[in-house]
Amino acid sequence: MPTLNYAAPSTVDEAVKLLAGASGLAKVLAGGTDLLVQMRSGRLKPELIVDTKQIPGIIGIREEGGGFVVGAATPGADVEAHAGMNKAWPGVVEALDLIGSTQIQGRCSLAGNLCNASPAADSVPALFAAGAIAVVVGSKGRREVPVEQIPAGPGRTNLAKDEFILEFKFPPRPPRSGDAYLRFIPRTEMDIAVVGVGISVTLDAKGVCTAARVALGAVAPTVLLVEDAEDALIGHTLDDATLAKLDSVARAVCNPINDKRGTIEYRTKVAGVLARRVAAIAFDRAMGKSQGKTH
Numbered sequence: 001m002p003t004l005n006y007a008a009p010s011t012v013d014e015a016v017k018l019l020a021g022a023s024g025l026a027k028v029l030a031g032g033t034d035l036l037v038q039m040r041s042g043r044l045k046p047e048l049i050v051d052t053k054q055i056p057g058i059i060g061i062r063e064e065g066g067g068f069v070v071g072a073a074t075p076g077a078d079v080e081a082h083a084g085m086n087k088a089w090p091g092v093v094e095a096l097d098l099i100g101s102t103q104i105q106g107r108c109s110l111a112g113n114l115c116n117a118s119p120a121a122d123s124v125p126a127l128f129a130a131g132a133i134a135v136v137v138g139s140k141g142r143r144e145v146p147v148e149q150i151p152a153g154p155g156r157t158n159l160a161k162d163e164f165i166l167e168f169k170f171p172p173r174p175p176r177s178g179d180a181y182l183r184f185i186p187r188t189e190m191d192i193a194v195v196g197v198g199i200s201v202t203l204d205a206k207g208v209c210t211a212a213r214v215a216l217g218a219v220a221p222t223v224l225l226v227e228d229a230e231d232a233l234i235g236h237t238l239d240d241a242t243l244a245k246l247d248s249v250a251r252a253v254c255n256p257i258n259d260k261r262g263t264i265e266y267r268t269k270v271a272g273v274l275a276r277r278v279a280a281i282a283f284d285r286a287m288g289k290s291q292g293k294t295h
Contacts, residue, residue, distance in 0.1 A: 008051040012137050012166065015050055020139050020162035022048045028164045029053070030073040031109040033100060034116040050164075058166060061085065066172030072111035072134075072165040076123075080105070089170060090285065091179030091198055095126035098183060101190060111165040117151045118192075120218035124151070125198035126181040128215035128225045132170050138163035148215075151222040174211075177202040178285025180278045183217070184270050186261055193218045194262040197250075197274040199282045201233060207287060209233045214246075214279075219254040219271050226253050229275065238283045246279055247272035 009015040019026050024047030027035055038044040052058055058071045061082050068085055076096040079085055086093050099108045099122050113123045114134070127147045134145045139162045147168070152158045159165075179200035185191035196217035202210050214229035232245040256267040 003047065004049065005047060006049045006051065008054050010054045010056075012055055015052055015055060015164065016137060016139050016162050018048065018050050019164070022161070024048070026050060026161070028111075028115070030058075030112040030115075031075065031107040032112070033104050033108045034112055052164060055166070064169075068170040070110060070168045070170065072167055073109050075106050076108045076110075077102075077105040079110070085170075088173045089126075089130055089179060091181040091200065091282070092123065092126045092130055092132075092170070095123045095181040095196075095198065098122045098181075110168055114147060114150055115157050115159070115165065117153065117155050117157050117222070119151075119154060119220060119222055120193045120196065121223070122181070122183060122193060122196055122217070124223045125196045125215035125217040126179070127168070127198075128223055129179055129181070129198035129200040129213045130170055131200070131213055132168045134165045135167045135169065136163050137166045142166075144169070148223070148225045153221050174202050176204065176286045176288075178282045178287075180281035180285065182274050182278050182281070184274060192261065195219055195267055195270045195274055196223075197271065197278045199233075199275070199278045201279070201282045201286050203283065203286045207237045207283070209236055209238075209283075214250075214275065216250060216253065216271055216275070219256045219267055221255075224253055226250065228253065233279065238279060243276045243279065246275050250275040 007018050026048040027046040029049050029051040053073050058073045060071045062069050080093050113121045132147045134147050136143050136145050150157050181198045183193040183196035198215045201212045212230040212233040214226045217223045228249045232249050236242040251268050251272045254268040254271050256264050
């Protein structure tokens with residue numbers, strides 16, 4: 001069995017060098033709520049753990065250019081307590097709030113949830129819908145990557161061995177914008193999503209959608225950003241015809257599995273139903289009719 005080494009670098013360069021120089025499996029520790037469970041179960045046996053929490057800026061939230069920058073290792077509880085994020089991105093906040101228990105909230109992070117690369121991750125559809133940008137650092141420098149380009153498949157990302165996420169950039173919100181996230185689970189709380197849906201919209205003064213992003217979770221090997229669903233919303237008010245089109249498109253892109261939480265047919269139907277409900281919440285928020293989390 002390989003020896004497990006632990007390092008807590010205080011700079012990006014140091015962290016990158018540690019990851020690049022690892023001879024065996026190296027894992028980044030942000031919150032650790034997935035990593036530690038996987039290690040204890042024997043699913044993962046890394047030779048090196050690189051704890052990034054000592055790197056300046058990797059924990060915290062700041063306003064920048066009219067938007068927000070959230071450090072990759074910022075605990076979910078901190079995001080949920082931030083007034084600016086609650087006002088601008090309630091869908092992201094409510095998605096984070098669904099990850100685990102109160103104790104987990106104090107450790108879990110957006111970067112960990114994204115890079116764990118589970119198609120059922122709660123915060124990921126909301127991140128996709130928000131159009132968030134991941135700031136990735138590695139031996140080749142710093143690059144900005146749309147979050148939807150990070151997951152590659154269940155448990156796999158498109159990050160290089162020596163790369164990790166430093167922070168997330170959330171764009172400024174135009175007037176009359178709103179987002180929302182809902183999931184369906186078999187139990188009342190602390191379960192894995194059968195389906196999750198995140199939607200963000202911007203409307204004109206008459207309630208016609210001028211921009212939209214729609215993401216579905218737990219219905220394919222990765223979370224899906226669904227352009228056809230966005231097209232179903234853009235140029236329309238949220239009338240019955242628009243909702244029916246959104247429902248149909250959401251179902252059409254589904255490629256789920258059968259498991260103990262739901263059949264392929266069930267997940268596909270739920271995707272359409274949730275898309276309708278989430279769109280209604282996002283539109284209401286954009287028109288100022290609804291505020292705050294949905295749970």
